[in-house]
Amino acid sequence: MALTEQEILEGLGEIVDEVAGVPADQVTPDKTFVDDLDIDSLSMVEIAVAAQDKFGVEIPDDQLKDLKTVQDVIDYVRRAEVSA
């Protein structure tokens, strides 16, 4: 069964906390990774790797650079789940 937006958001919060040490409650849909959460491109790769483990959705490097906000990742995961 596909994950809800809320479930993906919570999962992402855990990932961002683990990878970058940003508290999960700061990971809200409108936040940008780079400017708001101070996450660099290498941490984004780690987040993509962890997201693949957690959600079973691969985010290749060329797609990753277009995912600016938390909501962008949520949408990407949901779209990938639908098409899977």
Next chain:
Amino acid sequence: MRLTDGQAGARVLAFGGYQPARVVTNDELSQTVDTNDEWIRSRVGIESRRIAGPDESVADMAVQAGGKALAASGLSTSDVDLVIVATCTPEVQIPNTAATVAKRLGIVAPGAYDMNAACAGFCYALANAADAVRTGTAKNVLVIGAEKLSQWIDWTDRSTCIIFADGAGAAVVSPVADPGDAPGVGPVYWGSDGGLADKIFIKDRDSFIFQEGQAVFRWATSALAPIALKACEKAGVEPTELAAFIPHQANLRIVEAIARKIGAPQAVVAQDIVNAGNTSSASIPLALSRMIERGEIASGSKALLLGFGAGMCYAAQVITVP
């Protein structure tokens, strides 16, 4: 036909390391390429690295590290009958580095070969050495990882010149003291992925080292933790028993990411890259020799080694710290 008598197991008797004298700081690099200290520290975790002098060869560094390991082992040169040099930056194609290094150390007529598994080279060579001891092919083996990456660096390429450096590290591998003793070098878990051969390479003898950093980072942070854990499983050692984790010093961010995943809360994690840079096959024995010198890991404790690099060659094994 007869076979040689084997040994119950192999162990590492001693490590030795060598770094060239010249220190190159991030500030120095930022004078010639568009980078800065803060960026380098945050992205790769390096504060300074060592670069060999123009006349200092891979063999010179290998002799230094090998000599230190031999001296620390208490063996004499006549005890050593095999010398393996792991390097991907030999000065010349023939003769190999190992025979020259052996001669200069005073080791008479040992088996001698170079091997190239890039940054995984030391762990591959250690596995070869342990197997040679266990089967009786060799009595005592000098294993050296030595690199002069500076001669393959484009000093205007800020994606590589901030990372790679020079150095050497060595280990003496011998049989366990008593056949009843537990082995000191665990079984290797190794492999490769040639499908990713285009991610790190030196095209030809007139080219510089190229690395697709983000792709390598993704591979390293996703593929390697399970590989490290397989080596623990093969050795029958729980990650919680590890006193040290010494992954190849590729990038501090990779080191930290793998360390987070393997679940070894007691393990000291090697961070030698901070002042050594990425020295390819030298990084693991160099880091280990310095950690032992500083008293960071106790003799008899378990350490997990993990080599990985170009060709996406990888190898991991648990050892008992000498």
